[in-house]
Amino acid sequence: MTEAVILKLGGSVITDKSGECAIDHARLHEIAGQLATRRAPALVLIHGAGSCGHPEARRYHINDGLTDENVPGIYHTHAAVSRLNAAVVDALRDAGVEAIGIHPFDMALAQDGRLASFETRHIAEMTEHGIVPVLHGDVVMDRLKGSCIVSGDQLATWLATALASRRVGLATDVAGVLQNGSVIPRIDRSVAETLDVGGSANTDVTGGMRGKIAELLALADAGIESHIFHVSMIGRFLDGAEHGGTTITGRGIP
Template sequence: MAAMADLIILKLGGSVITDKAGNGGVDYARINELAREIAERKNIFPIIVHGAGSCGHPEAKEHHIHMGLDANNKAGIFITHRAVCGLNDAVVNALRASGVESVGIHPLDACTAKNGRLISFQCGQIELLVRHGIVPVLHGDVVMDEDKGVCIVSGDQLISYLASHIRAKRIGLATDVAGLLQNGSVVRRITPESVKNLDISSSGSVDVTGGMKGKIDELLLLSEKGIESNIFHVSRVGDFLDGRDHGGTVVAER
């Protein structure tokens, strides 16, 4: 069994496993490459969370799911959830083909939100899966919301919630950039104090969850609880998993 002290949360950004500016294009080659990276590390059983990219964001925007539920957009729950589940299947299938026992966990089935923020998520099954050497694969999803009827919960918010409720050793976000960039250079460290001097914009492509700004906002919430996070280019996943310098950004309390 894997020790919980070794638990790692790895987020695969939607922009690195799909053509985020396109229409549902899954990057199977990249997903297979990432699955092989994880499979090579026989003693690491991460919790994997992936974004929706072009498999979910366009559907959510078209049906205004991020604005809540009304009489006209109920079908958007199924349509958006189906899109993100298809991507989740692709990630799980690639991991299993590489020899990694894994299973998809769908937030729509397990979570409840209130005004866009998660308020309940039974994490016990995730801890048990990891303890038995099985990799849980979660994803950004449609979630029922007590106030809005429905909302979108990003992969970044899932990370924030999970890391607050499960003792994770390390948290890493693999993206299509080397970290948070300012004037072409990577900002190596961000704290709640230093972020005030940074210009962080939202994603330029279709994104109903806030892009890089959404990531930093969630990770700063974790930093206030003393939990460090890492943002790095997807090509450095192996470095992160092995505990080496990934050349990216660390978000920390100080």
């Protein structure tokens, strides 16, 4: 089986997070062009919700659990992220990439906010045939809370483990994890304890950069390094070249 490359596009990269479902179609087509030019042998693409889903999830308090009052929020949140997913898939297909959208709501189950089950064998089979699965952060049913939000970052760690991937990248709107304006080149748990990293300045129910680091440190504990870099460096990441961003690792900094 060909080793999958996991690439996650931050929601702030492809939407204006200060608006409401304001999709950056120009940026999407630019990214799609890069992916069409530098095709990984087996690529799995994930994207965040950005302004398509976070406002709805916040408005309906989806992460607080399901009640009679907020049941409609499941539809509205899922519909918003599905619109963004369709735009991502359309941009990729316009660029010649054989992409198909996959909605976690249809196939995932959570337990207290964490994925408890998520079938991935068909995703592996898709990549073997040159198909690019495109997943996204989504509302899913939760056995304890009724519903919750599963972020694209959580999906990235689940898929990397399930598909035994050793190449995991998160493309963001910043150059990497920043401290005092400078990129931190490598982060392990000892370094993470010293960081003062905030969440997103805009509506984000999944923890912003702090949430990303927490997810990727758990992945590093399983022996899988990951990378956070600026979206302009997607090509360099896919080429295996230096991207100027941050590597999240289970090993100490040499």
